[in-house]
Amino acid sequence: MSGARLEIIERNCKGCSICVEFCPKNVLEMDVFLVTVPRPEDCIKCMQCELLCPDFAIKVHDE
Amino acid sequence: MAKKVALLQGNEACAQGALYAGCTFFGGYPITPSTEVAEVLSVELPKIGGKFIQMEDEIAAMASVIGASLTGAKAITATSGPGVSLKQELIGYACIAEVPCVIINVMRGGPSTGMPTGPGQSDVMQAMWGTHGDHAAIALVPDSCQEIFSETVRAFNLAEKYRMPVQVLYDEIVGHMRERIEFPEPGELEVFDREAPGVGPEDYKPYDSTKGQVPPLAAFGSEYKYHVTGLNKADDGFPTTKASLVDAEERRQIDKVLDNIADIESYEEYLTEDADVVIWAYGSTSRSARYAVNELRKEGIKAGLFRPITLWPFPEKRTAELAKQAKAIVVAEMNLGQMVLEVERVAKGNCVVVHEGRVDGDPLNPGQIMTKVKEVL
């Protein structure tokens, strides 16, 4: 599954890692205190990361 | 047409004054000796589509009044000393957030429960210094039922005009005394409505003082969305810790009162022109003082009465002038020495300042005042 673009709003990210932990497809990774998206092609657009991000720092876009 | 007259209790006159001023919201909690204000408004407000709510406690009553005022309603609460003590934090909130409201304090003694059915004038310092932090205060002290009516109207006017809480303090004697009241015709007394924002919702800042010391307050539920907080805030209403902004806002909120004393101040003088001794008294005590002045004059003593109607801001200028003119000022009040401290402060030693007080639940009587005057001369 693909067609997803994950936008990280770096200014808002506080590095809590909730999105990384609860992503069922291991799309995300922490780079110390900032989330990164090494495997966007694995995203199934379940929205868990966006819903659970307390900091308005991640958005899942349809491409 | 003859004016409508009625025999009203002070508390009833207060409620009628509130209605005349356009009050549409009362939030309160039962406390002696103020309850008749609530009782009358519980009858009258729904008749005009207004709202009366008896809240769960004094604090909630004050909160409801501030909340209602933010929607544009003219809002009032009535209480007594213990209730004002409980309300103090939120009176400070209304000061810093600049929300107009009127607080009636029908005074009894204290501290604590004191003598709930007896009169007192021991909340007069509380009216100025009761809440924490720096702020200005406006407090009015009527001495008759007619004046309770008109001062309640004026309290609303000042609250709306200066966007702040205004307290009306009268003691249990005036609160429960019945006197003939003449109802003013509509339009006879000034009724001031708060200024509407001069800008559209996009440009509105609730604390923008560039056009005047008192920024217009928009109503919740109109076209305006804005933020209100008890934190120190910038002109847009949002919290700030920026020193220069905090300092400027705090000073503006005090200056809006102190720069407009001429508009806010009100007092009455009786035979002070040639007075050697001035009795400085307010509320029901001033009625004893007036009697004392007449009796003393009969005995050849040049006595006069100075009666503040606006107690806060303190009538500094006139009190200082009288201190220069008179040999003595006798401050008569039903407490053990409160406003006398202010009189001493502004008299600056230019005359003798003495206090005559009483806290046993009986009124301060003319004889007591006369004795004190004779002692001091």
Next chain:
Amino acid sequence: MAYDYEKSIRPGKLPHIWCPGCGHGIVMKGLIRAMDTCELDRKNTAIVSGIGCASRLPGYLDACTLHTAHGRAAAFATGVKMAKPEMNVICCGGDGDGTAIGGNHFIHACRRNIDMTYVLMNNYIYGMTGGQFSPCTPTGDLASTTPYGNPDPIFDISKLAIGAGATFVARTTAAHPREIDKLIVKGIQHKGMAIIEVIDDCPTTYGRRNKFRSVIDMMKRLKAEAVPIKAAAKMTAEQLEGKFLTGVLFEDTEKPEYTAQYANVIKKAQGA
């Protein structure tokens, strides 16, 4: 796809003040989605809070927002709603604010059944002041003022609300984001006092003192301890030990709403 939260947030207000991993942001997102679902006109919506971390929420939202004094949200909100019943009124705040210093206002707002939606974020602690125990800190747990373990019993906020007379009471957690907006929507649509208790996490002042090594530990705890009320019906008391129920816990559509009652008072007073 990507939800447009930004249109509901005041420009320049993000990032917010909450600590990394604090669930209040998740709740705020849920509240935004719920207000959008209900198509609440923000000009006609008052969002009222007290003091504390959770009470900073209204400041971010583009509406008529009122950040009051500690514990007093429900009382201020009652004044707003009474004076202008046509306004939508939402309260939000924390467990200490709502049930300790504000407990009296909370229960009486429930008793009146005044039409508002109160989103109460229960993170078991006073966060803003540095982690003192609240009426919701579990007995035995550590807080900065319970160094030997908390001797106090707790309030069950939802039960308190039901007992006090609220007519819609629901509970979920910060780890169940879709349920947050679902329940708030129901609360907003409900005519009367709606309490939405969101069990939340405070990793900074509660978690680290109480054996939660990370934010993730805390979120997993929320998922593990939450039992949907329907599922609970089939579980034994033993299985429910240490769990809490989620979903709509109570609903009463019969009890009259307060401002409607007062409208009747007005009619009577006017002789209608």
